[in-house]
Amino acid sequence: xxxxxxxxxxxxxxxxxxxxxxxxxxxxxxxxxxxxxxxxxxxxxxxxxxxxxxxxxxxxxxxxxxxxxxxxxxxxxxxxxxxxxxxxxxxxxxxxxxxxxxxxxxxxxxxxxxxxxxxxxxxxxxxxxxxxxxxxxxxxxxxxxxxxxxxxxxxxxxxxxxxxxxxxxxxxxxxxxxxxxxxxxxxxxxxxxxxxxxxxxxxxxxxxxxxxxxxxxxxxxxxxxxxxxxxxxxxxxxxxxxxxxxxxxxxxxxxxxxxxxxxxxxxxxxxxxxxxxxxxxxxxxxxxxxxxxxxxx
Ligand SMILES: [Zn+2]
Numbered sequence: 097x098x099x100x101x102x103x104x105x106x107x108x109x110x111x112x113x114x115x116x117x118x119x120x121x122x123x124x125x126x127x128x129x130x131x132x133x134x135x136x137x138x139x140x141x142x143x144x145x146x147x148x149x150x151x152x153x154x155x156x157x158x159x160x161x162x163x164x165x166x167x168x169x170x171x172x173x174x175x176x177x178x179x180x181x182x183x184x185x186x187x188x189x190x191x192x193x194x195x196x197x198x199x200x201x202x203x204x205x206x207x208x209x210x211x212x213x214x215x216x217x218x219x220x221x222x223x224x225x226x227x228x229x230x231x232x233x234x235x236x237x238x239x240x241x242x243x244x245x246x247x248x249x250x251x252x253x254x255x256x257x258x259x260x261x262x263x264x265x266x267x268x269x270x271x272x273x274x275x276x277x278x279x280x281x282x283x284x285x286x287x288x289x290x291x292x293x294x295x296x297x298x299x300x301x302x303x304x305x306x307x308x309x310x311x312x313x314x315x316x317x318x319x320x321x322x323x324x325x326x327x328x329x330x331x332x333x334x335x336x337x338x339x340x341x342x343x344x345x346x347x348x349x350x351x352x353x354x355x356x357x358x359x360x361x362x363x364x365x366x367x368x369x370x371x372x373x374x375x376x377x378x379x380x381x382x383x384x385x386x387x388x389x390x391x392x393x
Pocket of ligand 1: 230
């Protein structure tokens with residue numbers, strides 16, 4: 097199973113990753129020990145969109161109607177952040193934007209916070225009743241969880257995990273290494289992206305990487321090496337991407353694409369990658385850039 101999550105719309109260089117000095121740090125949480133204050137960060141959600149202010153940044157609680165039902169989602173730089181589902185988005189001033197647009201322009205901690213707000217609001221809307229006994233669920237104080245007063249079932253925000261694999265092979269006769277890039281059969285089909293897919297229940301990340309590579313391009317790889325991860329709100333709320341690099345076991349093997357998932361798979365020398373790469377804010381691009389930046393040898 098693939099996802100369309102390896103690729104996204106093309107984008108120019110975005111603001112990039114979290115600042116190494118620790119500023120702009122997002123910590124997820126569910127603290128209701130005090131009510132929202134006017135200076136707290138506000139993330140109203142309508143459908144799959146979030147409200148931003150005229151400057152493109154997040155509004156504050158004090159700028160929004162007092163009757164919204166705020167739910168805590170954590171802190172950014174120590175400032176509490178709250179989300180609320182908005183029934184009538186046109187009643188609020190500002191710009192409603194999808195996660196991709198936010199992730200393109202905002203620093204990564206803000207994009208992560210926005211992704212969490214989308215996940216929490218969607219989860220609350222779709223987990224109102226106990227799946228076992230149909231009683232209405234109640235919030236668990238201090239946690240992002242709901243519990244059934246009837247049978248005690250506790251429900252958490254579901255998290256789907258997917259792997260991406262940057263597959264390389266050694267270059268021939270002193271030439272640069274080559275990176276395997278693929279084009280998906282759906283989504284942004286013009287992009288050259290990475291093999292990717294969701295981890296199945298009962299499967300390790302590494303096993304999923306081996307399986308997806310086999311299914312999508314018919315290759316076998318050596319042990320996948322973990323590189324990085326990214327919360328990803330484009331493939332539905334609650335997706336976590338885990339990025340790996342791996343070397344193909346047979347450098348002479350050519351990819352054989354699964355036509356249900358891919359239209360094309362091709363080896364590119366790392367010093368001659370195509371222009372149509374995933375956007376700068378995506379882990380796909382971080383992995384591709386990391387492979388391209390490896391010292392030659
Ligand atoms: Zn129940």
